[in-house]
Structure formats: C-alpha cells, structure tokens
Amino acid sequence: MIKISDRAELVITSPDLGLEVKIVQLAQPEQERTLTFGKNSVRVRSGQVEVVLTGANADEYEVVADKITLKRFGREVVEIKRRETKVAEALRDSDFRSRSDRSTLSNPRKTDGTGWHGWSADAPPPAIAPFDSEQAKQHQETWAKYLDVPVEYTNTIGMKFRLVSPGEFLMGSTQTKVDALLTHIDPNQTHWQECVKSETPKHKVILTQPVWHSLGHHPKSSLDSCGRG
Numbered sequence: 538m539i540k541i542s543d544r545a546e547l548v549i550t551s552p553d554l555g556l557e558v559k560i561v562q563l564a565q566p567e568q569e570r571t572l573t574f575g576k577n578s579v580r581v582r583s584g585q586v587e588v589v590l591t592g593a594n595a596d597e598y599e600v601v602a603d604k605i606t607l608k609r610f611g612r613e614v615v616e617i618k619r620r621e622t623k624v625a626e627a628l629r630d631s632d633f634r635s636r637s638d639r640s641t642l643s644n645p646r647k648t649d650g651t652g653w654h655g656w657s658a659d660a661p662p663p664a665i666a667p668f669d670s671e672q673a674k675q676h677q678e679t680w681a682k683y684l685d686v687p688v689e690y691t692n693t694i695g696m697k698f699r700l701v702s703p704g705e706f707l708m709g710s711t712q713t714k715v716d717a718l719l720t721h722i723d724p725n726q727t728h729w730q731e732c733v734k735s736e737t738p739k740h741k742v743i744l745t746q747p748v749w750h751s752l753g754h755h756p757k758s759s760l761d762s763c764g765r766g
Contacts, residue, residue, distance in 0.1 A: 544580055544581065544610060545580070545581065545610060545611045545612065545613065546579070546580055546611070546612040546613070547560065547579050547580075547581050547586070547613060547615065548612065548613065548614045548615065549588070549614075549615045549616075549617060550614060550615070550616050550617065551598070551616075551617040556590065556592055556594065556595070556598060556617065557590070557591045557592045557595075558588060558589070558590060558591070558617070559588070559589040559590075559591050560579060560581065560586050560587070560588055560589075561586060561587045561588075561589060588600050588615060590617065596620070597619055597620055598617050598618065598619055598620060599617070599618060599620050600615060600616075600617055601615070601616040601617065601618055653703075654703070654743070654745040655745070656703070660683060661676070661679040661680050661683050661702075663702065663703045663704040663705065664676035664702040664703065664704030664705075665704050665705045665706075666704070666705065666706035666707065673702075676702040676704070677699070677700050677701075677702055679702075680700060680702040680703070680747055681700050684700075684747065686700065687700075688700050689752075690749075696751060697751070697752040697753065698749035698750060698751055698752065699749070699750050699752055700747055700748075700749065700750075701744065701747060701748045701749070701750045702744075702747055703744050703745060703746060703747050704743075704744055705741060705742065705743050705744070706741075706742055707739055707740070707741055707742070708739070708740060708741075708742045709736050709737060709738060709739040709740055710736040710737060710739055711737070711739050712737050712738070714736075715733055715734060715736055715737050718733050719733055719734070
C-alpha cells in the first residue's frame with residue numbers, strides 16, 4: 538500500500554520492460570491507471586493507492602516497498618524486482634553460514650539415487666568434457682532450470698557468480714608437457730619450478746554437485762565482508 542498526500546509524481550522502475558503495472562485509487566477504485574514501461578511515471582491524487590502487477594509473468598516480480606508516503610507535489614520511486622525462488626534465497630551470501638554453503642548447491646529432487654552419482658533419473662545429463670563453449674552454456678542453462686536458480690547471480694555485496702554444472706573434466710598436465718615447460722624456467726626460480734611440477738599427475742575431477750564460480754577479481758574488502766557473513 539502506498540500513501541500519498543495531495544498530488545505527487547509516482548515513478549516505477551522495473552527490470553522487465555514488458556511488465557504492466559496497475560495503479561488503483563483505493564477511495565475510487567474505478568479510476569485505476571495501467572502503466573507499461575514505455576511510460577513509467579504518473580501523477581496521482583492524494584490518498585491511498587495500490588500498485589498491482591499484472592500480465593502473464595507478474596508472479597515473477599514483487600514491489601520492493603509497499604508503504605511509501607509522498608509529500609505534496611513530491612516525487613517518489615517505487616522499485617519492482619524479480620522474486621527470488623526459495624532455492625535462490627537460500628543461496629544468497631547473507632544467508633550462508635559456512636564456506637561449503639557458499640560453494641555448493643543442494644537439489645531437493647536428488648532423492649531416488651538412480652541417476653548419475655545419485656541424482657534423480659530426471660536430472661539433466663552431466664557436463665562431461667570435452668565440450669565447447671556453446672555446449673557448456675547449454676549445460677548451465679539446463680541445470681539452472683532444473684534447480685530453479687539463475688545461471689548468474691549477484692550477492693548482497695556485489696560479487697557475481699555463475700553456475701557450474703555437475704560433470705567431469707581432466708585437470709593437470711602430463712609429465713611430458715611438464716618436463717618440456719621446465720626447460721624454459723630458470724632453475725633458480727624455485728617457486729615457478731614447484732608450480733609447474735604441481736601440475737602432475739593429470740587426473741579426472743568429478744563435480745557431483747553444481748557449484749557457484751566467482752566472476753572476475755574481488756578486492757580484499759569483499760572477502761572481508763564474506764568472512765563477517
């Protein structure tokens with residue numbers, strides 16, 4: 538409910554340009570107004586108005602602040618945001634309580650254990666390398682839909698993460714490649730010598746659970762904020 542004193546400008550912002558918003562004067566409900574996001578500003582009479590989301594995808598969004606008082610001839614912004622699914626809410630950094638919670642996802646449908654590594658039989662196929670970038674994107678989108686989470690999300694301190702699908706890949710290098718690379722490194726650079734040697738043995742990695750992978754670099758302040766979460 539939005540309370541308005543005298544006439545004021547009501548501005549509505551939305552991430553979906555196709556979303557429709559109905560503004561209802563509660564004292565005179567027959568005088569409702571409908572906005573689409575070619576126009577997102579309206580002058581309203583004094584009194585109480587209700588902002589109602591309409592359209593086929595209205596249930597995917599919500600009004601952030603439902604109680605706003607506008608001063609006479611004032612201007613107020615009402616924000617509309619996409620609703621988080623229950624799984625997505627559980628994944629927000631502010632709700633995480635351990636490092637493992639931050640890095641892994643749980644799947645409520647992993648119950649019958651008849652599929653790959655204990656997943657339900659209806660789960661998508663795992664992303665088993667080799668695959669190209671388009672196939673990787675398809676795996677991400679398929680698993681995101683199955684888990685009911687976004688492919689990419691931003692936590693409460695602005696860090697971005699992208700979903701990594703369950704699957705298998707080879708990590709490391711063969712001894713032949715490592716030996717060849719070592720010939721190009723100064724023997725006195727022991728740090729780099731050890732780094733290269735640690736690339737062996739080449740081995741299979743199996744991700745039995747999907748994980749969030751951080752995008753880009755983050756300042757120490759971001760990490761400190763996570764530690765306080």
